Amino acid sequence: MSTLVADGTVEIAVELGVGRSALEGVWDSAVWGTNVWGQSDTSLGDWVDFTCDVVDESLSTTSGTDQTDGVVTHWAAATCSLRLLGPAWDPWHGPYAGLAGPGLPVRIRWRPATGMAALAGIADDEEDLDASGWQFAFVGAVDDEGYNWNPQTDPARSYAALAATDGTRILSAFDGLEQNPQGAQETASQRVTRILDTALWSATLRDITAGGVAVQATTLADNAWTMLLQVADTDLALLWIRRDGYVCYRPLGRIKSMVAVDATIAVCPADSSQIQMVDMEGGQPTVTRNIVSISRQARDETDTPVTITRTDDESVARFLPHTYQRTDLIHWDDDWSGVIADAVLAGSAWPRDAPQSVELNSRVDPRAAQLLLGLDFDHRLTITDGVSAWQVAPSAFSDVQINRREITGVIALLDMSAWASGAWDTAKWDIDQWGYI
Numbered sequence: 001m002s003t004l005v006a007d008g009t010v011e012i013a014v015e016l017g018v019g020r021s022a023l024e025g026v027w028d029s030a031v032w033g034t035n036v037w038g039q040s041d042t043s044l045g046d047w048v049d050f051t052c053d054v055v056d057e058s059l060s061t062t063s064g065t066d067q068t069d070g071v072v073t074h075w076a077a078a079t080c081s082l083r084l085l086g087p088a089w090d091p092w093h094g095p096y097a098g099l100a101g102p103g104l105p106v107r108i109r110w111r112p113a114t115g116m117a118a119l120a121g122i123a124d125d126e127e128d129l130d131a132s133g134w135q136f137a138f139v140g141a142v143d144d145e146g147y148n149w150n151p152q153t154d155p156a157r158s159y160a161a162l163a164a165t166d167g168t169r170i171l172s173a174f175d176g177l178e179q180n181p182q183g184a185q186e187t188a189s190q191r192v193t194r195i196l197d198t199a200l201w202s203a204t205l206r207d208i209t210a211g212g213v214a215v216q217a218t219t220l221a222d223n224a225w226t227m228l229l230q231v232a233d234t235d236l237a238l239l240w241i242r243r244d245g246y247v248c249y250r251p252l253g254r255i256k257s258m259v260a261v262d263a264t265i266a267v268c269p270a271d272s273s274q275i276q277m278v279d280m281e282g283g284q285p286t287v288t289r290n291i292v293s294i295s296r297q298a299r300d301e302t303d304t305p306v307t308i309t310r311t312d313d314e315s316v317a318r319f320l321p322h323t324y325q326r327t328d329l330i331h332w333d334d335d336w337s338g339v340i341a342d343a344v345l346a347g348s349a350w351p352r353d354a355p356q357s358v359e360l361n362s363r364v365d366p367r368a369a370q371l372l373l374g375l376d377f378d379h380r381l382t383i384t385d386g387v388s389a390w391q392v393a394p395s396a397f398s399d400v401q402i403n404r405r406e407i408t409g410v411i412a413l414l415d416m417s418a419w420a421s422g423a424w425d426t427a428k429w430d431i432d433q434w435g436y437i
Helices: 168-172 188-198 224-235 313-319 335-348 368-374
Strands: 002-006 010-016 059-066 074-085 105-112 135-150 159-165 206-208 238-241 247-250 259-266 274-276 279-281 291-296 308-311 323-329 357-361 379-384 389-402 407-415
Touching: 010 368, 074 105, 074 135, 074 168, 074 238, 105 368, 135 168, 135 368, 168 224, 188 206, 188 224, 188 247, 224 238, 224 323, 259 368, 274 368, 291 335, 308 335, 323 335, 357 368, 368 389, 368 407
Parallel strands: 206 247, 259 274, 259 379, 291 323
Antiparallel strands: 002 010, 010 105, 059 074, 059 389, 074 159, 105 135, 135 159, 238 247, 279 357, 291 308, 357 407, 379 389, 389 407
């Protein structure tokens, strides 16, 4: 484990899953498994300890969504890059030869530095933390072409550049074999469970809320991550891989209340409870969708799905027609197509004035580091410009740079009020379904 203190605000731990028994034939004896890392009661032992091997200025992370696609939003993979300094990381002649390379598990953890109070709301579940209070910022593995050795004339200056991705890469790499169609009218969360079972995803790394809309039968003959996104789009659900590596799924109407982070981000803090931002991108029109047509897939050769079209005439008059059509969704009943169309209109027929993103820097406000490292997609916080205040959720983290002097980064934001006001409420939408309070 390599640790550093960034600007006196947080401690960072960078850890690699190189087992103590790695050179004793553990791999060859066919007892290798991703679940053994970090478990002290296995033959592989815990994560390897190493000291001061991460090159300063080299550690960065990013994760988030593509808001231009999907019914609600599409979650993207979290990534991490760093450099390991010294000849020990030579993949041919170093002590970890054969292990230092693609597939090497990587995790980054953090905790408030001594004397720094932890922000309420962004801690992981207590069972995921050790006695020292470490929290997860990233868990993943080195990419297929993500380990690059750079020898130097002075061996002490040689380094390995690592690029790692979270568990999304595992699910994206799994293409299922075709089975007989099954699962007709099972709930969306049950379908998510079956997809993860087929993809051999660990049952201990799941946080799935039961329920969801009834879906059609499937052969499961597709890419696992693609199938999961299709279920989430159909169910108007939240799907993402948490910072600690858990697959999380929140179906419509049964979403857990979003965790309120005890922090308000402001342009100019009025008091000590507000975290000062460096910069804010103001509200801008997002992708406009004001004529929405939705239909499900046909259940069989005798079935003809109904296409339901919803139009926001005022938006069309103001912004011109912007159409959106989906015919690949897998819900069972035609009526649900209307619910999806209404949801798309509610979120994209009109631009929002809430900020699209904020930039934070731990040197400007020490608490910013905790938000950039610990905030997740089921959290909710407040943004204010001194006049207006918005309830928002993070939708992406980009350019999070970590070094001994500072932690900086940008948080893209999702305006929660899009689903909590206006005509949508009168159309049977319950604001609690998105955890908005």
